[in-house]
Amino acid sequence: MPQRLPTTGQLESVHFGDGNVWIRTAADPESGRAAGLWLAPHRPGAGLGYGYSGGGPHTLAQLLDRLLDASTAPAVDHRCPEPPPGLFRLIRTAPKNKPSHYTRAQLLAARARGTG
Template sequence: MDEIDATQRRAGWLELLVRTDDLARRCVREVTDWDAGADLPYSNPQYIEEIESTWAYQWTQRLIPTQRTAAFELLATPDQPGDALVDPDTDAPVWRSDGGDYTAAMPQRLPATAPLAELILDGPVWIRTADDKVYPAPRDSYYGISWGYGGSGPGSLALLVDALLDDINAQAPADINGAPEGLEALLSRKLPDRTVLTRVQLEAARRGESVIIAVDEDQDTDEDDK
């Protein structure tokens, strides 16, 4: 596979993921077992509760029904009851169980056309762009992203933020080390769920400057003072 250009591999998977035949489904299962789907445009399934926050609710409201394609092998077994949905903004598949729970494949890069405006620490982490669109934060096929401790999750998130500040369409980094120290320190802080970090705050942290964050642990909206 390495002798094939990464762009060509990704294009091939895009064609296969929309197929509905058994061979395509088996290919998706094999590649996720092999390398967690590194060449797929989305992978790394994430559980999302509609009632988790206003951002999660906003995201679920834009999902649209679709046919069950090979892409859904990332999310559900062939006999699992539920509904096949798609996020029209990222084309990522989403599975809604009979109980109303959502599992989504996370995009490895965003199709956004406006720069990052806010990072929202929620379940999952969200990105708001300057044109007021909200996306699940992209992530690598293997590494997860999180915050609030000194470890791989905040390290991976700090690398992602560093990349997205420069290029909103950047591929989610496949690493956990090497982010600017200030960003990693900020994201290692025990900030409550639904904390909103603005671009100004993130850029200040990247420069190594002190960032003061006023948070209300009961608030789930993006107030200007966060």
């Protein structure tokens, strides 16, 4: 599993389905890189998950928080600082049994919501 996304394009959306997490990145006109769809990077023993309140959604929220700022941020593990509460809430309440996706704007809005 990759531990970084091989792109400089900004995170555009995240897609969940069949237990997998995919990251869509936007095209980067400065570097000439095309948009891409990548498996979300993670470290061994620190799997990513959604749709429940546990370590997988916690780690995924941490990763998405980092990727919103820099698409080449490294994979994270459970020892990282707490993710933003609103982003964690979005991930843990994502539908587990059907594909779903969230846009960059939805992720940023969730991150900004905090605990309220």
